[in-house]
Amino acid sequence: MSKLPNVTASIFSVMSQLANEHGAINLSQGFPNFPVDERLLQLSEQLQRENIHQYTPMAGLPSLLEKIARLTLEQYKRKVNIATEMLITAGATQGIFTAINTFVGKGDEVIILDPSYDSYEPSVLVAGGTPVRISLNDDYSPNFNRIEAALSPKTRMIVINNPHNPTGKIWNLADFEAFETLIEKYPNVLILSDEVYEYIAFLHPHISFHTRPKLVDRTIIASSFGKSLHVTGWKVGYLIAPEKWMAEMKKVHQFLVFSVNSFAQHAISAYLDVVDFGAISEMYLQKRDLFQSLLKNSRFELLPCDGTYFQVVNYKNISHKNDVVFAKELIVKHGVAAIPISVFYNDSTDRQMLRFCFAKTDETLLAAAEKLSVI
Ligand code: PMP
Numbered sequence: 001m002s003k004l005p006n007v008t009a010s011i012f013s014v015m016s017q018l019a020n021e022h023g024a025i026n027l028s029q030g031f032p033n034f035p036v037d038e039r040l041l042q043l044s045e046q047l048q049r050e051n052i053h054q055y056t057p058m059a060g061l062p063s064l065l066e067k068i069a070r071l072t073l074e075q076y077k078r079k080v081n082i083a084t085e086m087l088i089t090a091g092a093t094q095g096i097f098t099a100i101n102t103f104v105g106k107g108d109e110v111i112i113l114d115p116s117y118d119s120y121e122p123s124v125l126v127a128g129g130t131p132v133r134i135s136l137n138d139d140y141s142p143n144f145n146r147i148e149a150a151l152s153p154k155t156r157m158i159v160i161n162n163p164h165n166p167t168g169k170i171w172n173l174a175d176f177e178a179f180e181t182l183i184e185k186y187p188n189v190l191i192l193s194d195e196v197y198e199y200i201a202f203l204h205p206h207i208s209f210h211t212r213p214k215l216v217d218r219t220i221i222a223s224s225f226g227k228s229l230h231v232t233g234w235k236v237g238y239l240i241a242p243e244k245w246m247a248e249m250k251k252v253h254q255f256l257v258f259s260v261n262s263f264a265q266h267a268i269s270a271y272l273d274v275v276d277f278g279a280i281s282e283m284y285l286q287k288r289d290l291f292q293s294l295l296k297n298s299r300f301e302l303l304p305c306d307g308t309y310f311q312v313v314n315y316k317n318i319s320h321k322n323d324v325v326f327a328k329e330l331i332v333k334h335g336v337a338a339i340p341i342s343v344f345y346n347d348s349t350d351r352q353m354l355r356f357c358f359a360k361t362d363e364t365l366l367a368a369a370e371k372l373s374v375i
């Protein structure tokens with residue numbers, strides 16, 4: 001018996017492969033196509049000659065843990081204990097999987113807010129738990145009535161993704177306050193906060209669960225250097241959680257991967273001394289504005305994008321075909337790849353929406369927009 005009998009290849013693999021086959025401009029899978037910072041490349045070249053190629057300590061390279069702790073203090077005024085509250089993971093994906101598989105078992109329910117990132121539900125299913133998927137509001141803000149209705153004595157965890165993939169929505173202070181009032185009544189529910197886009201927020205600075213004292217004691221925060229440093233292929237992420245939860249996750253982590261790529265940890269650790277996280281949002285804001293202005297006169301309707309590097313569009317003025325069919329057509333006939341939004345839901349509703357990744361060079365965005373503007 002398999003744990004995931006109904007799972008097929010992820011939409012990100014499918015669309016990237018199709019884009020390659022047809023020579024289409026790939027705005028589907030979320031990864032930057034601009035060069036990695038020269039300083040990171042230089043540090044990597046220097047480091048590869050050093051004696052850094054064996055296992056790091058299980059929980060992560062100590063200097064990297066220290067620098068993440070420093071960053072968390074600077075950004076969010078939270079003091080994290082390096083020895084007991086942190087874990088370097090093989091990307092946020094493994095962090096999320098580890099968190100879910102440490103605490104969720106048979107009979108446990110996990111609330112997931114749709115549209116949702118594709119790894120949450122399978123991680124719950126492998127753990128033997130039951131995903132409870134409920135929809136966000138039409139503007140993709142959290143719907144607290146639906147969350148309340150979904151909470152039950154069986155609820156073990158709720159997964160929050162902010163800034164949100166695919167919609168680019170970010171939580172505001174009122175969302176946090178409403179959530180705090182609600183979740184107070186359910187003290188046994190753990191929160192898994194996926195904040196991989198924490199440094200890409202445009203509307204207002206990202207509000208992290210790190211800064212919410214009422215929630216932080218039962219929150220596991222996942223982040224990823226893939227997103228923050230434009231190195232998705234390096235697969236280095238991390239979890240931060242109070243010792244009580246972290247001690248248990250480390251037990252699972254040590255038999256899932258034991259430790260993470262030493263070379264990438266060393267290079268990231270050195271780079272964290274020089275990189276400016278403040279500049280990341282600014283750079284992506286310019287890309288968002290460029291992409292939006294290029295599509296302004298097209299027949300695509302642009303939805304708001306307050307964070308992340310994804311722009312969602314509605315194409316109901318162009319076609320009424322469902323978005324999976326339309327996305328494939330867009331590659332084959334028009335040479336641009338996107339992700340259909342319906343794959344982030346677990347229902348069969350027809351949607352006419354696509355997600356474009358604008359983490360691309362300006363030339364790529366211009367070339368894609370030229371094609372999209374004549375449809
Ligand atoms: N969560 C979200 C919301 C994502 O978009 C992604 C993909 N980048 C991940 C988790 C996984 O991150 P990583 O590539 O570090 O595993």
Ligand code: GLN
Pocket residue numbers: 010012013028029030031165
């Ligand atoms: N997170 C990326 C996205 O949303 C994809 C990661 C992956 O391919 N698994 O596009």
